[in-house]
Structures are given as C-alpha cells and as structure tokens.
Amino acid sequence: MERILREHAPDVEVVGLDDVAAYDEPVEDQPTFEGNALLKARAGAAATGLPSLADDSGLCVDALNGMPGVLSARWSGRPKDDTRNNTLLLEQLEDVPDERRTAHFACAVAFAHPDGTELVVHGRMDxxxxxxxxxxxxFGYDVLFVADEHLADGLTSAxxxxxxxxxxxxxxxxxxxxxxLVARALA
Structure with missing residues (x-):
C-alpha cells in the first residue's frame, strides 16, 4: 500500500499494526469480504484515531459453490494452517475434472476515517x-492456484x-x- 499510495499522496506516511499501540483486533464474523474488511478498518480507526485501511480476501472455488470464501483462512479449522487448508481443498476436489476446477481470489479493501468517511473497493483474480x-x-492457497494470465506457462501464484x-x-x-480515493480523502 505504501508503494502504491506514494504515487498519489507522496506526503502521507503509511504505518502498520506494528507501528501503533496494540489493540484487540475484531473477530471476522461477517458473511462477506466487504463486511470483514469494514469491521477491521473501523476497528483500526477507532483504536488509533488514524485513518485505517484493511482487507479481507479468500479463494472462491466454483465446484464448491464459492467456498472456502470468507472462511478461507480457517477452512480446515483452528488454528489457521495453510498446509491443512490446502490438503483439505485437494481432498474436496479430488474427483473434480480439471475443466471444472475454476476459481477466483476475491478481495475487499476498506478505508475508514475517524470522521466517518468509508470507502470499499473489490479486486478479483480468476x-x-x-x-x-x-x-x-x-501464502495460503497460492501454491495451488494458477491465474488465467498464467494458464499457458502454468505458474502458480506462489x-x-x-x-x-x-x-x-x-x-x-x-x-x-x-x-x-484514499489520497483524495486525506487531502
């Protein structure tokens, strides 16, 4: 974010969670990526008094009706474990033919300003x-995912x-x- 924001607002200093006083992060209990991203951005703004940016993302597999979706990080249970998640996903797709193994990564990025301004955008990689x-x-499912832009060379996201x-x-x-949008909101 710092690198990307620098192009639009070179005078804005980007700080991360390690740069602010520790606070309890909210439980991601919303049914959508947008809901969880807003929950986290609002919590950051409330706890620090600073404008806050947060995201939520996951893998949505068509043959699994969009799952693991918002449950991606905890697909195989707690604690979060990428290896277990990947193993479970492979087991669930074992009998699914290659042409039906379509999926996409989804992401919602939310911005919350202490003044109440909120913005949300979405990104997708098929x-x-x-x-x-x-x-x-x-990390995560990157080791199992080949983006459409790399189907010819077969490179995974990892x-x-x-x-x-x-x-x-x-x-x-x-x-x-x-x-x-953040640069305009901070101007």
Whole structure:
C-alpha cells in the first residue's frame, strides 16, 4: 500500500499494526469480504484515531459453490494452517475434472476515517486450482492456484515474482483502485 499510495499522496506516511499501540483486533464474523474488511478498518480507526485501511480476501472455488470464501483462512479449522487448508481443498476436489476446477481470489479493501468517511473497493483474480502444490512464494492457497494470465506457462501464484503478482492479483488490483480515493480523502 505504501508503494502504491506514494504515487498519489507522496506526503502521507503509511504505518502498520506494528507501528501503533496494540489493540484487540475484531473477530471476522461477517458473511462477506466487504463486511470483514469494514469491521477491521473501523476497528483500526477507532483504536488509533488514524485513518485505517484493511482487507479481507479468500479463494472462491466454483465446484464448491464459492467456498472456502470468507472462511478461507480457517477452512480446515483452528488454528489457521495453510498446509491443512490446502490438503483439505485437494481432498474436496479430488474427483473434480480439471475443466471444472475454476476459481477466483476475491478481495475487499476498506478505508475508514475517524470522521466517518468509508470507502470499499473489490479486486478479483480468476484462475484454476491445480492438483498438487507448487512454489514457495506467497501464502495460503497460492501454491495451488494458477491465474488465467498464467494458464499457458502454468505458474502458480506462489511461483510468481512480487511485481507480477502485484500486477494481476486481487489485492493488487483493489489497492491500485483505492489508492487515489484514499489520497483524495486525506487531502
């Protein structure tokens, strides 16, 4: 966000959770990515008195009726565990033919200002779930996901460099969309 926002508001200092006094983060109990992102952004603004940006994202698999969706991080239960989540997803898709393994990553990025101003944007990255994990970059389901932009070369999100992943990812798209809106709200 800092890199992207710098293009639109070079004088704005971006701080993270490690840069502010600790506060209890809210339980992500909303049924949508937007609801969870707003919940977190509002909590950040209330706890710090600073404008706050938060996101919620996950993998939505068509053959699983959009699941794991907002439950992506906890798909295999608590505590969060990427390896268990990926294993469970592969088991659930074991008998699904390759042409029906379509999915997308979804992201909602929310901005909350202490003055009550709120903004939300959405990003999406379409692709497919493959049959075995590949790659060491990224996190979560990146090792199982090949974006439509990389179907020809078969690279998973975990095999992409940071610049390419930022260019095509759901989160990168949402952050690029919200950055000029945040810059205007802070002007």
């Amino acid at each position: 692709g497919r779930v493959i049959r075995a994990t590949r790659g060491s970059g990224g 095999e992409l460099g940071p610049e390419e992943k930022d260019r095509i990812s759901h989160r990168g798209r949402a952050l690029r969309e919200i950055a000029p």
